[in-house]
Amino acid sequence: MDDDIPYLLLTPGPLTTSRGVRQSMLRDYCTWDADYNQLVADLRNRLVTLAGGGDRYTAVLMQGSGTFSVEATIGSVIPPGGKLLVISNGAYGRRMEQIARRLSIDHSECWLGETQVADPADVRQALQDDPAITHVAIVHCETSTGMLNPIESIGAVCRQMGKVYIVDAMSSFGGIPMSMESVGADFMISSANKCIQGVPGFGFVIADRDRLSETKGWARSLSLDLYDQWSEMESKGGKWRYTSPTHVVRAFVQAMDELDAEGGVAARHQRYSENHRRLVDGVAALGITALLPAAIQSPIITSFLYPDVDGFAFDDFYQALKQRRFVIYPGKVSDAQTFRIGNIGHVFPEDIDQLVAAIAEVIGELTVASSR
Ligand SMILES: *Cc1c(COP(=O)(O)O)cnc(C)c1O
Numbered sequence: 001m002d003d004d005i006p007y008l009l010l011t012p013g014p015l016t017t018s019r020g021v022r023q024s025m026l027r028d029y030c031t032w033d034a035d036y037n038q039l040v041a042d043l044r045n046r047l048v049t050l051a052g053g054g055d056r057y058t059a060v061l062m063q064g065s066g067t068f069s070v071e072a073t074i075g076s077v078i079p080p081g082g083k084l085l086v087i088s089n090g091a092y093g094r095r096m097e098q099i100a101r102r103l104s105i106d107h108s109e110c111w112l113g114e115t116q117v118a119d120p121a122d123v124r125q126a127l128q129d130d131p132a133i134t135h136v137a138i139v140h141c142e143t144s145t146g147m148l149n150p151i152e153s154i155g156a157v158c159r160q161m162g163k164v165y166i167v168d169a170m171s172s173f174g175g176i177p178m179s180m181e182s183v184g185a186d187f188m189i190s191s192a193n194k195c196i197q198g199v200p201g202f203g204f205v206i207a208d209r210d211r212l213s214e215t216k217g218w219a220r221s222l223s224l225d226l227y228d229q230w231s232e233m234e235s236k237g238g239k240w241r242y243t244s245p246t247h248v249v250r251a252f253v254q255a256m257d258e259l260d261a262e263g264g265v266a267a268r269h270q271r272y273s274e275n276h277r278r279l280v281d282g283v284a285a286l287g288i289t290a291l292l293p294a295a296i297q298s299p300i301i302t303s304f305l306y307p308d309v310d311g312f313a314f315d316d317f318y319q320a321l322k323q324r325r326f327v328i329y330p331g332k333v334s335d336a337q338t339f340r341i342g343n344i345g346h347v348f349p350e351d352i353d354q355l356v357a358a359i360a361e362v363i364g365e366l367t368v369a370s371s372r
Helices: 019-023 034-050 066-077 091-102 120-129 151-160 209-213 226-235 246-262 264-284 314-323 349-371
Strands: 057-063 084-088 107-111 135-139 164-168 187-191 202-208 301-305 338-342
Touching (some): 034 057, 057 066, 057 226, 066 164, 066 202, 084 091, 084 120, 091 107, 091 135, 091 164, 209 226, 264 301
Parallel strands (some): 084 107, 084 135, 164 187
Antiparallel strands (some): 057 202, 301 338
């Protein structure tokens, strides 16, 4: 843990960033000439490369938090008369349905509940049952629980059936190996402050160039018009339509450099997996178990059931850990008492060992207090 930060954020996101990422923001940029815009143009190319590369794909950056990029995509790529199927099993899937509803986009939702992973056979059935569906959207890592949906096999179904496929890979892109090709995605969405470990301020969409090209004029919003934003960046050498989050972009470039230096996505995935393994094994010894079975659990974030300690209160637990320099997340599951701990960010296995030791201390104190 750097000694210049008050605590580790185990809450993606925002998440813990490196000192290098934070320091890279200590200068201003003009946005009218090539020195900044070249940074953006290079960044877009690097994102496409990170998503497997190829001329077929392009990248658009969008101001705002990750949800803005999800809303920009859903609001821009479904034509009038199109219909969206949202497959959801958590709060972020639900949010896509909410976006479609708010924008009056014809849609249906296949709601699975919070602990049921998506099944490609069910998606095929849903598409056969409703031929009006033109687009399918799903979340890869449902950050509300930590569940990983099988986006590759669902992508194969979408390709076979000729549906446009939108993947919210917000919390997994850059941390779990995947490519546009392997997923079969037409649009894949992520943001600066998840696995690439930048600071919050913009999101991005990797898109099939042909699919994106046909969406001109479809957007239901001016500022969240994905096509217009893309077309400006393409034709004006990396220029954003409206004020660009320059410091955030610069920090993101630094974060991309650090991802490369770490050894790329495979190496980062390994670190997150090791963080996850030490966390789950460590707290299991303290009687704290994960909500989901290992087979559908991501290495990104884990939901844990409250321990069986009399009078356990999340707020006390949270404050006691924060005093020990660890910030965790409340749960986001409606039918179980859970809290969440993220493994992503500038967080290393030794940090997780210290976290487990801190949790042991806190549980010990709570147990003594409850037996008094
Ligand atoms: C973080 C996240 C988002 C976006 O959330 P914001 O708070 O808008 O950044 C969307 N989907 C998933 C799966 C996420 O993890």
